[in-house]
Amino acid sequence: MKSENSQKIVVGDLQLDLVRKKIKNLRLSVHPPNGRIRLAAPLRLNDAAIRLFLISKIGWIKKHQSKFESQNLPSKNEYVSGESHYFFGNRYLLNVEYHDAKPSVELRDTTCIDLYVRTGSNEAQREKAIKAWYRLQLKEQVSILVAKWTQIIGVDLEDWRIKRMKTRWGSCSRRHKRIWINLELAQPPIHCLEFIIVHELTHLLERHHNDRFKALMDGFMPQWRAYKQELNQFVLSRDH
Numbered sequence: 562m563k564s565e566n567s568q569k570i571v572v573g574d575l576q577l578d579l580v581r582k583k584i585k586n587l588r589l590s591v592h593p594p595n596g597r598i599r600l601a602a603p604l605r606l607n608d609a610a611i612r613l614f615l616i617s618k619i620g621w622i623k624k625h626q627s628k629f630e631s632q633n634l635p636s637k638n639e640y641v642s643g644e645s646h647y648f649f650g651n652r653y654l655l656n657v658e659y660h661d662a663k664p665s666v667e668l669r670d671t672t673c674i675d676l677y678v679r680t681g682s683n684e685a686q687r688e689k690a691i692k693a694w695y696r697l698q699l700k701e702q703v704s705i706l707v708a709k710w711t712q713i714i715g716v717d718l719e720d721w722r723i724k725r726m727k728t729r730w731g732s733c734s735r736r737h738k739r740i741w742i743n744l745e746l747a748q749p750p751i752h753c754l755e756f757i758i759v760h761e762l763t764h765l766l767e768r769h770h771n772d773r774f775k776a777l778m779d780g781f782m783p784q785w786r787a788y789k790q791e792l793n794q795f796v797l798s799r800d801h
Contacts, residue, residue: 569787572615575622576787579611587614589622593652595794596626597750640687646674648698650750657687664690693726695747699723702751703742706758714763714781731757731794733764749795756788 567580577598588601602611615622638644644655648668657674659680667675678687703721711718719738725745726732732741740761746754760780767774778785 565795569784572612573619574608575615576614576693576790581606587611589618591622592623592650595646595791597650597791598622598626638688639684640676640691646691648674648695649702649747650753655691664693666690666694692744696723696744699742699744699747699754702754703758706755707740707762709779710755710759710762714759714762715764716762718762718765731761733760733761735768738765745795749792753788753792754796755780756785756792759785 567578569578570577574722577600579781580599582601583606584601586603587606590599591597592599599714600611600615618661630664636647638646640655640657642655642657646653646655650673653668653674654672655676656669657678659678659682660677661679662677664679664682664686665677667677672749674691676687676690682690703723707718707721717738718740721740721742723742723744726743730743730746734740740758742754742757742761746757760778763774763777763781766777782788
């Protein structure tokens with residue numbers, strides 16, 4: 562038996578990620594920015610017991626989800642200390658430090674993104690430094706995931722690139738065997754990035770979003786619809 566496995570389950574009007582692993586107690590958590598629910602459960606616990614537990618926690622879950630829904634996120638980031646920024650599904654507070662060296666970005670624990678910029682840097686320069694860091698982190702993950710999924714799907718990809726797009730998470734050029742990935746995908750959970758990569762690579766096999774395309778997606782990534790729904794809850798290109 563595997564030591565860990567995961568699945569999507571629905572309880573009432575709630576959808577959540579259930580992970581079974583070698584632990585002794587249930588661990589329930591609600592994650593920003595869209596109130597994603599995750600339950601880690603012992604391998605020995607049956608489905609009925611898990612559902613009873615979740616039913617008893619519906620009030621607690623919705624209370625925490627409402628906190629995220631009520632957060633007054635700015636319509637446009639200004640890249641100043643105290644702002645909320647997301648990195649692969651986790652929320653961080655931005656901390657801007659000024660120094661006399663080239664810009665740099667560091668993650669501090671699981672709470673802060675430290676942005677170091679030159680004294681007197683303006684909003685555009687601070688944004689440029691953050692986006693450059695996002696791009697580097699995204700490139701690393703895309704490289705890994707593209708290598709994984711081109712082999713699984715069985716397609717030849719000539720090139721992939723990252724750019725900021727206002728209305729699309731990704732795109733595919735069948736003619737040039739190239740895919741584009743939106744820079745904003747450095748912010749949602751990493752499985753959302755993986756879904757977009759699989760989606761665009763599948764277009765190398767099928768141009769349209771028809772039944773064949775959906776059947777291919779079902780075979781490659783059975784949970785793709787849940788990932789799509791989760792991704793759609795993120796605000797695309799809020800900084801534009």
